[in-house]
Amino acid sequence: MGILPNKNGGSGKRPVFGMYWMYILIVACLFGLYYFQDSSQTKSVDWTEFEAAAKAGEMSKIEVVSESGIAIGVLTKEGAKKQKMHDDIEGANTEKRLRTTIPSTNKIQDKIDSWNEQLLAEGRPEIAVKYEKGNDLMKFFWFFGPILLMIFFFVYMSRRMGGGSGGGGGIFNVGKSKARIFDKDNSTDVTFKDVAGLAEAKVEIEEIVEFLKNPQRYTELGAKIPKGALLVGPPGTGKTLLAKAVAGEAGVPFLSLSGSDFVEMFVGVGAARVRDLFKQAKDKAPCIVFIDEIDAVGRARGKNPNMGSNDERENTLNQMLTEMDGFGSNNGVIVLAATNRADMLDKALLRPGRFDRQIYVDLPELSDRVEIFNVHLRRIKTNSHLDVEQLARQTQGFSGADIANVCNEAALIAARNNKQAVDWDDFMAAIDRIVGGLEKRSRVITDDEKFAIATHEAGHATISWMTEYGNPLVKVTIVPRGRALGAAWYAPEARQIIPTQALKDTMCGMLAGRAAEEVFLGQIGTGASDDLEKTTKLARAMVMMYGMSDKIPNINYNDSTGQDYGFTKPYSEETAKLIDDEVVRIINEQYERAKEILRKYASQHNQIRDLLVKKEVIYNEDVKAILGPRQWKSRTDEIIEINKKEEGRKGIELKKDSDGDDNDPGTPPPFNPKE
Secondary structure: OOEEEOOOOOEEEEEOOOHHHHHHHHHHHHHHHHHHOOOOEEEEOOHHHHHHHHHOOOEEEEEEEOOOOEEEEEEOHHHHHHOOOOOOOOOOOOOEEEEEEOOOOOOHHHHHHHHHHHHHHOOOOOOEEEEEOOOHHHHHHHHHHHHHHHHHHHHHHHHHHHOOOOOOOOHHHOOOOOOEEEEOOEOOOOOHHHOOOOHHHHHHHHHHHHHHHOOHHHHOOOOOOOOEEEEEOOOOOOHHHHHHHHHHHOOOOEEEEEHHHHOOOOOOHHHHHHHHHHHHHHHOOOEEEEEEOOHHHHEOOOOOOOOOOOOHHHHHHHHHHHHHOOOOOOOOEEEEEEEOOHHHEOHHHHOOOOOOEEEEOOOOOHHHHHHHHHHHOOOOOEOOOOOHHHHHHHOOOOOHHHHHHHHHHHHHHHHHOOOOOEOHHHHHHHHHHHHHOOEOOOOOOOHHHHHHHHHHHHHHHHHHHHOOOOOOEEEEEOOOEOOEOOEEEEOOOOOOOOOHHHHHHHHHHHHHHHHHHHHHHOOOOOOOHHHHHHHHHHHHHHHHOOOEOOOOEOOOOOOOOOOOOOOOOOOOHHHHHHHHHHHHHHHHHHHHHHHHHHHHOHHHHHHHHHHHHHHOEEEHHHHHHHHOOOOOOOHHHHHHHHHHHHHHHHHHHHHHHHHOOOOOOOOOOOOOOOO
């Protein structure tokens, strides 16, 4: 037996009765019935009849319960026949008994002695006597034990079915809300200082908190508090973390629960929990209610109900819509919700008056990633020369959760190698581990396969370097990781609007590995399946979503809500064939373009391939030494040059301040990830 935590997170003293205890009780009852069952037949008679049977020698033994004043006589076979007591089942050998109430317990022994004298005089066996004291507790358990067991079982199952929900749990409280309450006595330790990046989202969230703290500042101007705010964004970007910060900063009661907490096997429970949740919130107003993963109950309602069946999820959503902005007032209650599937939510839930604001929590930008790294590096012992800004550049497209995982993996790798501090190589290994998977040096690869893999990856490196919108190369490796036999790592540019040529250059780079196999090996292999899949999806998106096809321009066949088209296509069969033809044309054009570039730079490609076979991992500087500086500068390269000039300018100013010399310290050497 253990101790159950109470609803506030502490530990109470309520014992835990698991199902094993139920099994033990059931087995004990079965054993009790087996060993203590009464296999006799008992007939109740008055004292006169009992005494006559005893004098006639029809009894072999008398059991006297002195405290109860009861005597039980065990009949002989002849006595049972005379009393007309027969076996219920043929062949059964059960005792037959007579039961009576003794007139006087003090004189019962004298009566039995007189009966035995008479029986001995007649040559019959005397009656044995046994005295017992009555056990009222055993009788109580025997008669009422099964009832108590059934009551105990019912209470236990009701608690299990209630799930320990608010109000003490139980089957009658199954409709109670499961929200956790945070207030001044039980608050989180997270504040807005612990939330790195997300500057725009924090401004809107902080305004809601400020309204709760100083409402007069807004109400004097006629402003109304927003009734709800919906946090939308990809997984791991910090939506729940923002809600935790609100709970720590607001200074008002904060009710937190998940969308799945409304889902239950019983009909009507979800709506009942919604009512109870908002009842608690109104009682504690001003108050904030946070519903995480609201898409579990807030999905768009179906247009065609299935044969009039009762949809529990829709009933829950309808109740939530009514509570958030219905006929009744709901002043002082702000609803925060988070989801990464806003396109699946019902339109009635998203309208102003319910969720007045939709706060998009996007993947962090470069400056945000620097802040996030600094937050997670507080508890990690790092090398003093670690370049956090370069780390942020290397993690383009990473969410806050991904960055936290990178920091933790880097610390684990450093500890595994018995290092005193976490350095650059550990972070690079952590990024490789997270993105590509575990390194598999034990995988057996023949020399021919290694040469083919190097040819493939060198093709990716060459094309990305020689195209205008190719992503800046970080390193190329032919060391197997996860399911990949090799990989080329890039630092993608952060573009808000992607031009057509950028998409074509991306496809050309994806097809470069397959093109290199055909040009330099004379045959193609199966290693390009992932590249072909990504290329096909991108080409189809260009035709069907972005309207970048010459034959089908300015048309978008995609439904972002996922509701309008259903199982039907929004185009004819002729258009479907035209789409397929355009996808094939775009891919073939970029494939031929990749082969043309590779033929033009064949000698440089072969140098990169040979270096890969020799070193297995090459970096940006190695490729630059072979192919020369890029003809097109990327935004990342521009940032690096700006930072170098800024560092050089600061170096000049410091030297002037120290010794008055006007000498130029020179341009700092380029950053090398291997150092």
